[in-house]
Amino acid sequence: MRALLQRVSEASVAVDGEVIGQCGRGLLILVCAMQGDAEADAERLAAKIAKLRIFPDEAGKMNRCLTDxxxxxxxxxxxxLAADTSRGNRPGFSTAADPETGKRLYDYFAGKIAGLGIATEKGRFGADMKVSLVNDGPVTIWMEG
Structure with a gap:
């Protein structure tokens, strides 16, 4: 699985003008299931993200994790996030998981994040979403797992 993390002060997602998910201080997590990914990959990525020390401590050093x-x-x-831009000018997405697998792993991943005691909200799989965020830092991190 691939994820792009953005440390945020706040973020929200809307579908058809209606906010369907939001968070305060924490992470906006853009996630993509790749071909061959399974639940174990989602679990591993969720655990790593929850423990990633990218929030400042009292001294201003990135030394705290999301749960801290x-x-x-x-x-x-x-x-x-599965875009292949190695040829031509149009990205290819053939390495992304098929939609059924992608949705299953997306839901599973979000459930694992929530299961780690993190207040979690979601977008809508496959929808045309409008995402708003206030990037804190900015801190943006690419992960594969």
């Missing part, structure tokens, strides 16, 4: 700060998460499915 009592932060929340907004998890958004984003198959375009």
């Amino acid at each position: 700060i009592g932060g929340s998460a907004l998890v958004i499915s984003q198959f375009t």
Whole structure:
């Protein structure tokens, strides 16, 4: 699985003008299931993200994790993280998991994040979503797992 993490002060996602998910201080997590991914990959990635020390401590050093700060998460499915731009000018997405597998792993991943005691909200798989965020830092991190 691939994820793009953005440390945020706040984030929200809307579908058809209606906010369907939001978070306060924490992480906006854009996630993509890749071909061959399974539940174990989602579990491993969720555990790593929850423990990733990217929030400042009292001295301003990135030394705290999402659970240390009592932060929340907004998890958004984003198959375009599978983009292959190695040829031509149009990205290919053939390495992304098929939609059924992608949705299953997306839901599973979000459930694992929530299961780690993190307040978690989601976007809507396959929908045209409008994501708003206030990037804190900015801190943006690419992960595969």
